[in-house]
Amino acid sequence: MLTIIDLGLGNINSVHRALKYLKIEHLISNSVEDISRAQKLIFPGVGSFAEASRRLYSSGIAAAIKECVLEKCVPILGICLGMQLLAGSGEEGGVSQGLGLINACVRKLRSEGQGFHLPHIGWNDISFKEQGVFSGIQNRTCFYFVHSYEMILNESDMIKCAVCNYGVDFIAAVKKDNIVGVQFHPEKSREPGLKLLKNFVEGAD
Amino acid sequence: MLRRRVIPVVLLDGYSVVKTIQFNIRRNLGNPITVARIYNTRDVDELILLDIDASKEGRCIDLHTIEEVALECFMPLTVGGGLKTCEDIENVLKKGADKVVLNTAALKNPDIVKKSSLAFGSQCIVVSIDVKKNRDGYGIFSHSGYKTHKDLIEWCKELACLGAGEFLINSVDLDGKMAGYDYGLIEKVAKVVNIPVIACGGASKPDNCSKAIHRGACAVAAASMFHFTEYTPNDCKKAMKTANIPVR
Numbered sequence: 001m002l003t004i005i006d007l008g009l010g011n012i013n014s015v016h017r018a019l020k021y022l023k024i025e026h027l028i029s030n031s032v033e034d035i036s037r038a039q040k041l042i043f044p045g046v047g048s049f050a051e052a053s054r055r056l057y058s059s060g061i062a063a064a065i066k067e068c069v070l071e072k073c074v075p076i077l078g079i080c081l082g083m084q085l086l087a088g089s090g091e092e093g094g095v096s097q098g099l100g101l102i103n104a105c106v107r108k109l110r111s112e113g114q115g116f117h118l119p120h121i122g123w124n125d126i127s128f129k130e131q132g133v134f135s136g137i138q139n140r141t142c143f144y145f146v147h148s149y150e151m152i153l154n155e156s157d158m159i160k161c162a163v164c165n166y167g168v169d170f171i172a173a174v175k176k177d178n179i180v181g182v183q184f185h186p187e188k189s190r191e192p193g194l195k196l197l198k199n200f201v202e203g204a205d
Numbered sequence: 206m207l208r209r210r211v212i213p214v215v216l217l218d219g220y221s222v223v224k225t226i227q228f229n230i231r232r233n234l235g236n237p238i239t240v241a242r243i244y245n246t247r248d249v250d251e252l253i254l255l256d257i258d259a260s261k262e263g264r265c266i267d268l269h270t271i272e273e274v275a276l277e278c279f280m281p282l283t284v285g286g287g288l289k290t291c292e293d294i295e296n297v298l299k300k301g302a303d304k305v306v307l308n309t310a311a312l313k314n315p316d317i318v319k320k321s322s323l324a325f326g327s328q329c330i331v332v333s334i335d336v337k338k339n340r341d342g343y344g345i346f347s348h349s350g351y352k353t354h355k356d357l358i359e360w361c362k363e364l365a366c367l368g369a370g371e372f373l374i375n376s377v378d379l380d381g382k383m384a385g386y387d388y389g390l391i392e393k394v395a396k397v398v399n400i401p402v403i404a405c406g407g408a409s410k411p412d413n414c415s416k417a418i419h420r421g422a423c424a425v426a427a428a429s430m431f432h433f434t435e436y437t438p439n440d441c442k443k444a445m446k447t448a449n450i451p452v453r
Contacts (some may be wrong), residue, residue, distance in 0.1 A: 009325065014270075018279060046298065048326045065226060081326070093323060117401045117423060119370050123208040123453040124287060142208060142283055142453045146303065146328040148370075166207055188281050189389035190248065192402045 002026040002201060003038035005065070005082075007055045015079065018187040018194060024201050035064040040201065044187070045081025049106060049149065050093030052081055062099060069101055070189055075076035075178045076101075077133075077200045081183030083174070084151055092149050101179050103155040109148055114167035119148040126172040126184070128162035133173070133180055133199045141192045143172070143184035151183070208453040209445060210250040210424035211414060211438040213431050214405065215240055217256040217286065220267060224432055225257070226381030228335070228348055228435040234432060241274040244431075249280065249438045250453060253306070253373070253426055255333075256286025257348055260309040265293050268300050275301025283331055289317065293325050298325065306373060308333040312345070312353050315367055322368025328382045331403075332364050336390055343390060346377050358397055365398045373426065379407030380430050386413055386421045395421025411444030412438055418450050 002019070006012050006028050019026050019042075026042075027034060035041070036050045042064070045052060056062040068074040078086045087098045090106035098106065112118050123142040150170040151184070153160065162173035173182045180200060186193035215237055222234040234240065237254065244252055254274060256266035266286035277284055284297050285306025294305050305325075310317050311332050321332045336357060337346040343357045351377050361372065375393050376387040386404045393404045401423035408414060408427035417425050430436055442452040 004428060008295070009298075013275065013299055014303065017276060017301060021277065021279070046303070046329055048323055053325055092326070112399075117399055119326075119400070120207065121328060121401055122210050122424065124206065125208075135307060146281070148327060161278060185281075185303075188279060190279050 001038060002040040002042065003034055004028045005035060005041060005043045005061065006030045007045065007052055007061070009045060009052060009055070009081070010044060012044060014185070014187045015042055015044045017079055018197055022194060022198055030059065030061070032060045034065045035061060036068060038068060038074060041068060041076040042079065043067065043076060043082035043085065044079040045085065047081055048093040049081065049084060049090035049098070050096045052085055053090065053096040053098060056085065056099070057097065065099060066101070069179060073178050075200070075203065076180070078181035079184060079187070080147060080185055083183055084149060086174070086179060086181050087151055090149065099186070102151075102153070102159065102176055102181070104151045104153045106149050108149055109150045109166065109168075109170060111167035116167040119146060120166045121146050124164050124166060126162045126164045128173065132161065132175055133196050135199050137192050143186065143189040143193060145184045147183060151181070169170065206451045208451050209216070209418050210372040212251045212253055212424055212426040213249055213438060214253045214255065214426045214428040215242050216428060217254065217266070217270070217404060218258045219256065220270065223257070224381060224428055228346070228377050228380050230381075237270055238273045243280060245278050245280070247437055247439065251283060251348070253283045255306060255426070256284075259407055261348070263287070264425055266297065268296060271297055271300040271302055277422050285331070290389045291321050292399040294325060298329070299333075304329050304331050304371070306331045307335045308335065309347055311321065312347055312351055312355070315363065318364060318367040318369055322370065327368045327370035328360065330369055331373055332369040333375060334360065335375045335377050337377040345395070352431060355449065361398050365400055369400060371400060372398065373405055374402055376406035377432065377436040380442025382407055383409030383429050383433070385409060386417045386425070391417055391422050392420040411441040415445050415448035415450055418445065419448070
């Protein structure tokens with residue numbers, strides 16, 4: 001079953017409604033057992049990195065996700081904070097540990113130094129190759145972003161699959177094997193966003 | 206490039222959509238769910254839903270209304286009205302809100318801005334400031350009747366430090382007047398804080414939106430213009446595009 005990981009930090013309902021609209025069967029859960037049994041995972045998130053990290057590790061969900069993704073090769077889609085939590089560490093709310101599924105850290109958007117407002121809120125266009133979760137979506141389509149932090153990779157740039165410009169170019173999406181992360185909110189990005197979710201669920205590769 | 210947003214505002218008095226003039230005279234405009242659906246089909250950038258009586262009446266915005274509005278609304282939804290605690294905020298986020306608006310609660314207890322931005326992230330916390338002109342310049346007004354003597358600029362700076370993610374700046378004097386935004390006010394606030402400012406209050410035609418953006422707003426919000434004129438959010442975007450402002 002496709003399982004939405006619920007850390008109790010909001011935004012769960014948006015993803016739930018989008019999947020319901022797309023008629024995709026799914027489960028929303030905060031239970032380690034459900035997550036361990038999942039065939040696909042969506043990890044949405046609104047909230048601060050430190051708080052999410054605390055909830056991930058105190059609940060045992062972190063271990064369950066890592067086992068699913070690394071040992072059983074279960075596909076995972078991280079959305080916004082969920083994408084950032086795929087990284088090894090994050091600086092929001094004090095340095096704390098992420099899932100470490102991607103060798104990266106999460107830092108304040110460098111746009112701040114360029115005189116750009118933070119958070120980066122609103123619709124911004126991204127550049128990508130029309131494949132994988134972006135199949136059938138036109139390059140430079142606008143997606144909805146709401147964030148103040150960005151993922152900085154410590155590994156090959158090859159896993160970077162979409163970039164967005166906000167004073168600086170930052171990572172809008174990453175893909176590494178069965179792991180996908182998007183910094184924007186597909187569930188809030190109208191038709192193109194719904195298409196992306198559908199692509200992920202249908203396993204477009 | 207980041208697009209500038211045009212945001213319709215839907216005001217509620219509990220269960221019905223209302224429109225005020227200078228925060229006072231009201232007109233009833235029907236069911237919020239119907240109104241929200243119309244905006245949804247019009248492909249708007251975002252929607253703001255505010256219950257303007259909630260604080261005064263000591264309650265929160267109706268959760269069922271949020272749930273219904275959010276049902277087929279795959280765009281950002283910003284919700285406010287009577288939210289006082291992190292628990293209140295969590296409740297509306299669970300019903301489908303993406304961002305919350307704090308106004309009276311922030312005035313009464315600024316610590317909630319800090320607590321909620323730590324728990325949910327700054328990007329989630331919009332602080333709405335109702336501004337009324339007075340002899341000294343601009344004063345802060347609270348719709349719920351709460352009296353404050355805070356200085357506008359000091360209050361904005363304080364909120365930014367506490368972790369507010371966006372400001373919704375409303376001009377009480379121009380509310381519902383449809384005579385254009387208070388551009389001086391927008392510029393004043395946008396100059397002192399490094400977080401996005403949403404201009405609200407007074408828009409009557411698409412050109413007003415371009416002007417507000419040029420004076421420092423990151424987004425423009427309006428209610429009367431979309432309720433009472435033939436202008437749609439898309440007309441505003443067309444005007445903005447002509448004025449070389451990036452829109453979606």
